[in-house]
Amino acid sequence: MKRAILYILSAVVTLAMVVACGAKSAADLSVNDELIMWYDTPAMIWEEYLPLGNGRLGVMPSGGVAVDHLVLNEGSMWSGGVQYVDNSEAAEWLPRIRELLIRGENRRAEELMYRYFTCSGGGSSSPEYGSYQTLADMWIECDVVADSVECYRRELRLRDAVATTRFKACGVEYCRDYFTSMSDNVAVVRLCASKPADYALSVTRPTRIGVSVDGCDVRIEGELPSGSEKEGVRYYGRAHIVTDGTVTSAETKLKVEDATYVTLLFTAATTYAVDDPQATVDGIIDRNAARSYEELLGDHVAAHRALFDRVEIDFGEQRLDIPTDRRLEEYATSGDDASLAALYAQYGRYLLIGSAHNATLPPNLQGIWANTVWCPWSGDMHLNINQQMNHWALEVGNLPELIEPLTRYVEGLVQSGEHTAEHFYRAEGWCSHILANAWGFTAPSEDPSWGATNTCGGWIALHLWEHYCYTLDRAYLERVYPTMRGAALFLRSILIEDSVSGYLVTAPTTSPENGFYLNDEDAARGAVTHVCMGSTMDNQIVRELFTAIISAAEILDCDAELVQDLRYALLRLVPTRIGTDGRIMEWLEEYREAEPQHRHVSHLFGLYPAAQIDHSTPELMEAARRTLDVRGDGGTGWSRAWKICFWARLGDGDRAAKLLRSLLEPAVVESGHRGGTFPNMFCSHPPFQIDGNFGGSAGIMEMLLQSHGEQIAVLPALPTLWDSGSYRGLCARGGVVVDCCWEQGRVTSVTLTSNSNSTHTLRLPDGTCRSVECVANTPVTLQF
Numbered sequence: 001m002k003r004a005i006l007y008i009l010s011a012v013v014t015l016a017m018v019v020a021c022g023a024k025s026a027a028d029l030s031v032n033d034e035l036i037m038w039y040d041t042p043a044m045i046w047e048e049y050l051p052l053g054n055g056r057l058g059v060m061p062s063g064g065v066a067v068d069h070l071v072l073n074e075g076s077m078w079s080g081g082v083q084y085v086d087n088s089e090a091a092e093w094l095p096r097i098r099e100l101l102i103r104g105e106n107r108r109a110e111e112l113m114y115r116y117f118t119c120s121g122g123g124s125s126s127p128e129y130g131s132y133q134t135l136a137d138m139w140i141e142c143d144v145v146a147d148s149v150e151c152y153r154r155e156l157r158l159r160d161a162v163a164t165t166r167f168k169a170c171g172v173e174y175c176r177d178y179f180t181s182m183s184d185n186v187a188v189v190r191l192c193a194s195k196p197a198d199y200a201l202s203v204t205r206p207t208r209i210g211v212s213v214d215g216c217d218v219r220i221e222g223e224l225p226s227g228s229e230k231e232g233v234r235y236y237g238r239a240h241i242v243t244d245g246t247v248t249s250a251e252t253k254l255k256v257e258d259a260t261y262v263t264l265l266f267t268a269a270t271t272y273a274v275d276d277p278q279a280t281v282d283g284i285i286d287r288n289a290a291r292s293y294e295e296l297l298g299d300h301v302a303a304h305r306a307l308f309d310r311v312e313i314d315f316g317e318q319r320l321d322i323p324t325d326r327r328l329e330e331y332a333t334s335g336d337d338a339s340l341a342a343l344y345a346q347y348g349r350y351l352l353i354g355s356a357h358n359a360t361l362p363p364n365l366q367g368i369w370a371n372t373v374w375c376p377w378s379g380d381m382h383l384n385i386n387q388q389m390n391h392w393a394l395e396v397g398n399l400p401e402l403i404e405p406l407t408r409y410v411e412g413l414v415q416s417g418e419h420t421a422e423h424f425y426r427a428e429g430w431c432s433h434i435l436a437n438a439w440g441f442t443a444p445s446e447d448p449s450w451g452a453t454n455t456c457g458g459w460i461a462l463h464l465w466e467h468y469c470y471t472l473d474r475a476y477l478e479r480v481y482p483t484m485r486g487a488a489l490f491l492r493s494i495l496i497e498d499s500v501s502g503y504l505v506t507a508p509t510t511s512p513e514n515g516f517y518l519n520d521e522d523a524a525r526g527a528v529t530h531v532c533m534g535s536t537m538d539n540q541i542v543r544e545l546f547t548a549i550i551s552a553a554e555i556l557d558c559d560a561e562l563v564q565d566l567r568y569a570l571l572r573l574v575p576t577r578i579g580t581d582g583r584i585m586e587w588l589e590e591y592r593e594a595e596p597q598h599r600h601v602s603h604l605f606g607l608y609p610a611a612q613i614d615h616s617t618p619e620l621m622e623a624a625r626r627t628l629d630v631r632g633d634g635g636t637g638w639s640r641a642w643k644i645c646f647w648a649r650l651g652d653g654d655r656a657a658k659l660l661r662s663l664l665e666p667a668v669v670e671s672g673h674r675g676g677t678f679p680n681m682f683c684s685h686p687p688f689q690i691d692g693n694f695g696g697s698a699g700i701m702e703m704l705l706q707s708h709g710e711q712i713a714v715l716p717a718l719p720t721l722w723d724s725g726s727y728r729g730l731c732a733r734g735g736v737v738v739d740c741c742w743e744q745g746r747v748t749s750v751t752l753t754s755n756s757n758s759t760h761t762l763r764l765p766d767g768t769c770r771s772v773e774c775v776a777n778t779p780v781t782l783q784f
């Protein structure tokens with residue numbers, strides 16, 4: 001009964017919107033209509049603002065009553081420029097560094113790395129490396145006395161990608177709707193009042209902005225610092241007002257008087273993405289200024305739903321009776337709010353659409369949302385977990401086309417990566433390390449303790465292969481094979497024989513950002529070493545990529561010689577091994593850990609995202625469990641998200657749900673910010689870092705569906721709390737879309753829809769398997 005009322009309530013809201021934009025019928029209602037985040041006060045901190053995005057533009061309104069602050073973003077707002085930082089001295093020292101590593105003198109090898117194996121020019125903190133930057137701050141002033149306000153509510157409807165602020169003041173009803181159009185690359189703000197009202201609009205930026213106001217327009221422009229004598233990225237933006245009120249301009253402000261409605265259009269562009277930002281911007285504004293608000297809204301909602309509505313996840317009715325920030329607090333204490341996980345999973349898909357749809361660059365550490373001129377870690381595309389995690393929800397979450405920005409980005413790393421491979425390693429192919437910005441930076445960073453991992457290029461190239469595994473899109477494989485091949489050639493050519501173990505190993509390298517004590521003496525004086533050879537993660541990435549290249553080459557019927565050589569190398573790689581304490585070994589040796597609960601769990605790459613540890617390797621599964629028990633359930637936001645994925649792969653739904661609870665822990669505490677989730681459900685590293693959102697979303701979907709082995713496993717890690725529910729539209733490898741319903745923990749029906757004539761093995765939670773014949777694009781439903 002209660003659910004029906006909620007349905008009707010959200011249906012009424014949606015219907016009003018649907019009618020407003022003249023779309024088809026109420027039959028269009030969906031469980032996704034309940035995916036609403038709402039708050040009963042304006043935002044006080046940025047991590048309470050609501051994110052809107054269309055892949056290129058980002059807008060985050062505060063919902064402030066008298067002054068509504070909108071943080072504006074454009075995905076290609078990057079300072080810095082292309083750098084040539086490859087230090088050709090490095091390769092000369094490589095043989096010596098390797099010799100020392102083989103002799104176990106890692107510390108001496110690390111000293112040489114600090115001297116000779118770093119990029120020139122200062123690395124990530126250099127102005128030339130640059131940073132993703134906020135575009136500007138828009139201020140909408142409304143002539144309302146804030147403390148006369150009643151019935152205040154601001155919300156974000158994920159299914160429409162529309163935010164709204166509503167309140168009453170002195171008997172007047174005020175309403176503001178905001179969206180970043182998915183169909184027309186323009187941000188739209190609609191201000192309405194039940195009586196004529198006055199507004200003022202201005203746009204500011206901490207630095208480097210020129211503002212001009214004329215007629216109904218506010219125009220902004222500026223140039224970002226390149227960090228060199230070269231020209232920096234130039235940006236141009238324009239806000240345009242359509243209203244029934246009177247518009248006047250005063251200095252850098254536009255004033256609107258006696259308006260019952262104002263439609264504000266805003267867009268921006270940069271020279272990073274287009275040749276003539278002003279022409280691009282004026283074209284978009286002039287085209288859309290002539291269209292009705294309802295038309296703009298209707299086209300936007302339709303374009304967004306075309307992606308968003310592919311998936312429904314239903315763990316029971318959404319709790320819409322309390323504001324979302326309070327819902328998070330209650331969940332932290334009770335843990336009893338199953339549908340919050342469905343909201344979080346869908347929020348991850350929402351943020352991915354908002355930051356990758358038709359984007360110039362793949363989602364960075366903050367997606368496209370930033371409120372500062374210099375972002376933490378430059379807001380870049382860190383490649384030793386972060387960028388990869390940003391794409392974990394994409395394929396299973398049925399958003400395959402959003403791989404395009406990443407594909408273009410990785411293809412764009414090849415040229416610089418070949419230069420780095422040559423200058424640092426005298427190696428073939430291309431490589432990349434942890435640092436990755438908008439300018440194709442591929443060199444080791446300024447600090448080998450975290451900057452020397454050279455398998456990052458190989459790891460990110462695996463996402464291109466994964467896309468093929470999910471879609472079976474041969475044309476795509478033909479396109480990306482050379483890029484994947486180049487990454488594998490690099491790894492093949494840097495493998496050396498460890499004369500002690502006889503294995504082929506990468507050298508020099510690290511286990512990302514984690515260190516060890518070489519001996520008790522070092523432990524006593526706290527001397528941590530990082531540089532090593534053949535870290536477990538490296539071995540697993542090399543194995544995964546070589547295996548992918550062999551499969552791809554066989555599908556494309558090419559590279560027989562390379563295939564043979566990679567098969568040989570695979571036989572000589574270090575297997576994933578179990579230490580004397582029953583855990584997976586992180587390094588080639590059983591070194592004493594400097595930080596047993598380190599946030600990176602790199603040596604479980606083979607458990608997730610790879611599938612080298614699974615039901616067919618029970619000992620390794622057990623060792624992985626022990627490893628995670630020691631690593632603990634805390635850590636940075638993304639680390640907690642990764643752990644959800646691990647426990648899902650281990651088939652332990654309740655433990656995965658415990659990690660989800662840890663990830664959703666409120667991040668704002670008296671002492672400041674901690675790992676967890678902010679009131680606007682942004683993930684907290686701290687600070688805000690979006691990879692945890694995507695990783696957490698992928699983890700929840702991994703509890704519902706797995707397809708990494710030969711089987712499609714439904715509900716492989718179902719927690720007790722989600723005992724009844726359903727999902728529609730999740731994707732399995734092999735081009736299959738999966739729907740599933742269950743009651744009291746028992747599967748009641750499964751539907752497979754394959755994009756080819758094919759046979760699949762369906763695995764049920766009790767381990768029983770069924771063979772399912774599929775005809776292309778024809779759903780097959782099994783009832784249980």
Ligand code: FUC
Pocket residue numbers: 365377382386513599600636638685689
């Ligand atoms: C890696 C992680 C950090 C942070 C940074 C952006 O360096 O180890 O925790 O997430 O990326």
